[in-house]
Amino acid sequence: MNDKYKPLFDSFTFKNGINLKNRLVMAPMTNFSSNEDGTVTDAEVDYYVRRSKGVSMVITACTYVTRNGKGFHGEFGADTDEMIPSLKKLATAIKAEGAKAVLQIFHGGRECPPELVPNGDIVSASDVQSERNSAKAPRALTEEEVQHIIAAFGETTRRAIDAGFDGVEIHGANGYLIQQFFSSHSNRRDDQWGGSLEKRKAFPLAVVDEVKKVAAKHAKEPFIVGYRFSPEEPEEPGITMADTLQLIDALAEKNLDYLHVSLNDFWSKPRRGVDDDRSRMEIIHERVGGKVPVIGVGSLYSADDVIKAFETGVPLLALGRELIIDPDWVEKVETGRENEIETKIDTGAQARLVVPDPLWQAIINTPGWFPGIQ
Numbered sequence: 001m002n003d004k005y006k007p008l009f010d011s012f013t014f015k016n017g018i019n020l021k022n023r024l025v026m027a028p029m030t031n032f033s034s035n036e037d038g039t040v041t042d043a044e045v046d047y048y049v050r051r052s053k054g055v056s057m058v059i060t061a062c063t064y065v066t067r068n069g070k071g072f073h074g075e076f077g078a079d080t081d082e083m084i085p086s087l088k089k090l091a092t093a094i095k096a097e098g099a100k101a102v103l104q105i106f107h108g109g110r111e112c113p114p115e116l117v118p119n120g121d122i123v124s125a126s127d128v129q130s131e132r133n134s135a136k137a138p139r140a141l142t143e144e145e146v147q148h149i150i151a152a153f154g155e156t157t158r159r160a161i162d163a164g165f166d167g168v169e170i171h172g173a174n175g176y177l178i179q180q181f182f183s184s185h186s187n188r189r190d191d192q193w194g195g196s197l198e199k200r201k202a203f204p205l206a207v208v209d210e211v212k213k214v215a216a217k218h219a220k221e222p223f224i225v226g227y228r229f230s231p232e233e234p235e236e237p238g239i240t241m242a243d244t245l246q247l248i249d250a251l252a253e254k255n256l257d258y259l260h261v262s263l264n265d266f267w268s269k270p271r272r273g274v275d276d277d278r279s280r281m282e283i284i285h286e287r288v289g290g291k292v293p294v295i296g297v298g299s300l301y302s303a304d305d306v307i308k309a310f311e312t313g314v315p316l317l318a319l320g321r322e323l324i325i326d327p328d329w330v331e332k333v334e335t336g337r338e339n340e341i342e343t344k345i346d347t348g349a350q351a352r353l354v355v356p357d358p359l360w361q362a363i364i365n366t367p368g369w370f371p372g373i374q
């Protein structure tokens with residue numbers, strides 16, 4: 001291995017004692033390939049197996065915690081105990097390759113396509129329509145329903161434990177339900193769940209508390225609980241960097257195992273909310289101040305891209321598209337073959353890359369999403 005990249009292969013120990021063999025993790029990526037009934041498919045499991053050898057931890061695609069939170073065609077479910085064998089199949093396959101397996105737990109809120117949720121009944125913090133898709137306007141959740149969804153995040157955590165996962169990642173990013181409660185765009189409530197920044201934090205923090213409580217009660221071994229968030233929203237009103245710094249302060253007190261900053265570009269700069277010319281990642285990392293490990297992500301295609309990001313002090317880095325394009329990314333760096341890393345998708349290589357059909361179709365039919373697809 002080239003000496004320059006050696007620090008990426010130092011092991012890392014979470015506060016809970018769980019050890020990662022290196023600093024590279026697989027980013028959560030939806031693959032649209034599960035069965036209609038919410039169980040995982042063999043094609044999906046094969047796709048994970050192909051990518052679980054080099055990285056130290058695999059964060060799965062998001063899984064819905066309640067039936068009305070299903071956000072994607074071919075998303076797998078974790079909303080009932082009947083799903084435990086399916087979850088177990090996935091966790092077992094990932095762990096057999098040597099990576100820790102972390103289940104990303106999710107509710108799509110107002111971003112769910114109506115045809116995927118019972119009776120097309122789309123719910124969110126408030127009845128404000130998303131500007132991101134053409135889905136119909138949501139209905140505001142009642143107090144009872146809010147409590148039910150918080151409990152469902154806990155129930156899903158219990159199922160993750162029973163299925164053998166090493167942890168869960170709470171999906172508080174990318175505009176989905178947890179973020180919808182934090183956002184002044186989607187949350188116009190005037191009860192305990194909205195009305196001020198303080199109250200908009202209440203739902204994300206209640207989910208964290210519930211998940212931590214269930215993990216403490218059910219897990220017999222150390223169990224990872226991470227939280228993923230998006231630092232800003234383009235909408236006006238919407239989440240600003242200033243809002244996010246407040247959320248980080250609260251999350252950093254929750255004894256989480258990590259915070260994961262969802263970005264498409266690791267080096268992107270704040271849109272608004274702070275007078276600071278540095279990247280969002282650097283500002284966030286400084287604010288967290290070592291209280292909890294941070295995972296960075298976003299367009300880190302080459303080994304040099306990754307080491308440069310690592311040198312900011314962020315201890316863990318996630319690779320998403322990079323591992324679809326080149327499942328051997330980590331092994332190539334480990335064996336001094338970083339020059340052989342593929343950084344553009346080979347559009348003729350679906351079988352070689354072990355990518356299920358629905359994901360492959362999405363990739364090749366979405367211009368600009370993956371390098372190599374115009």
Ligand SMILES: Cc1cc2nc3c(=O)[nH]c(=O)nc-3n(C[C@H](O)[C@H](O)[C@H](O)COP(=O)(O)O)c2cc1C
Pocket residue numbers: 027028029030031060061062104171173174228262263264265297298299300318319320321322
């Ligand atoms: C196919 C695909 C599916 C994704 N699905 C999820 C998801 O389920 N949950 C999530 O938090 N982020 C999801 N993301 C975002 C990635 O985790 C990551 O933040 C983004 O791709 C940027 O990192 P990269 O440049 O390493 O790909 C997805 C990205 C892609 C490309």
